[in-house]
Amino acid sequence: MKTYSAKEIFYTLQGEGANAGRAAVFCRFSGCNLWSGLEKDRASAVCQFCDTDFVGVDGLGGGKFKSAEAMAEAIDGYWPQTSSGTKLVVCTGGEPLLQLDKNLIECLHEKGFEIAVETNGTIKAPEGIDWLCVSPKANSEIVQTSGHELKLVFPQEENTPEDFLDFKFDHFFLQPKDDLNQAHNIQATIDYIHRHPQWRLSLQTHKITGIR
Numbered sequence: 159m160k161t162y163s164a165k166e167i168f169y170t171l172q173g174e175g176a177n178a179g180r181a182a183v184f185c186r187f188s189g190c191n192l193w194s195g196l197e198k199d200r201a202s203a204v205c206q207f208c209d210t211d212f213v214g215v216d217g218l219g220g221g222k223f224k225s226a227e228a229m230a231e232a233i234d235g236y237w238p239q240t241s242s243g244t245k246l247v248v249c250t251g252g253e254p255l256l257q258l259d260k261n262l263i264e265c266l267h268e269k270g271f272e273i274a275v276e277t278n279g280t281i282k283a284p285e286g287i288d289w290l291c292v293s294p295k296a297n298s299e300i301v302q303t304s305g306h307e308l309k310l311v312f313p314q315e316e317n318t319p320e321d322f323l324d325f326k327f328d329h330f331f332l333q334p335k336d337d338l339n340q341a342h343n344i345q346a347t348i349d350y351i352h353r354h355p356q357w358r359l360s361l362q363t364h365k366i367t368g369i370r
């Protein structure tokens with residue numbers, strides 16, 4: 159039977175994009191196809207600005223799950239029993255579409271979850287995802303050109319926002335790149351949106367508030 163590996167699973171607020179502020183269980187799948195996750199490989203990786211540790215299964219709530227049912231059960235354990243709101247799980251990583259499949263989608267739906275996914279767009283998404291966020295990276299080939307939100311980290315040398323205007327998304331976000339030039343990147347993002355108002359600003363609000 160297929161196993162699933164998560165670096166960490168935790169309950170927080172979605173920090174980014176159109177669902178920012180919503181309570182959600184985050185499942186951070188291990189591994190990515192655009193970077194090994196090791197600092198020694200960063201400079202030669204396709205995606206070089208990643209802000210996340212997705213290596214291994216040793217984070218809080220992380221582990222190797224023996225089945226889709228077992229992973230869905232673990233995720234469900236983080237949703238408060240008393241809650242009346244819609245259950246939301248955000249599948250991220252690493253690259254979640256290396257692992258998330260029809261079986262796990264069905265198991266999460268059976269538990270009553272709305273399923274959101276954060277993906278780099280290089281792998282075609284399976285059916286049944288309720289909220290798909292695609293975030294293109296460097297020179298990778300984007301095969302997932304439709305979804306709910308496109309969230310481009312800005313600026314990126316290899317990608318300009320204009321490259322994505324004929325993609326089929328309901329929302330178009332620019333998210334300032336968090337690196338040593340963050341203050342400059344925030345201002346550049348605001349300036350760009352002033353000139354191209356079809357784009358909206360996505361701030362990483364979990365970093366501002368200091369939550370996970």
Ligand SMILES: C[S@@+](CC[C@H](N)C(=O)[O-])C[C@H]1O[C@@H](n2cnc3c(N)ncnc32)[C@H](O)[C@@H]1O
Pocket residue numbers: 190207208209210250251252253254276277278279292293309311333334335336337
């Ligand atoms: C860590 S990625 C994991 C999901 C998937 N691999 C992807 O890249 O979309 C989650 C989100 O964080 C964004 N992100 C990663 N590093 C960032 C950084 N340094 N500054 C701003 N956003 C970043 C990604 O673009 C993506 O939207």
Ligand SMILES: Nc1nc2[nH]cc(C(=O)O)c2c(=O)[nH]1
Pocket residue numbers: 170171172173174210250251276364369370
């Ligand atoms: N709170 C919170 N919101 C997030 N939205 C996307 C995230 C990610 O790393 O995929 C993220 C994250 O790591 N934390």
Ligand code: SF4
Pocket residue numbers: 190191192193205206207208209210212251252253278295
């Ligand atoms: S594609 Fe996503 S998880 Fe992979 S290295 Fe880039 S930002 Fe990180």
Ligand SMILES: [Mg+2]
Pocket residue numbers: 209210
């Ligand atoms: Mg993050």
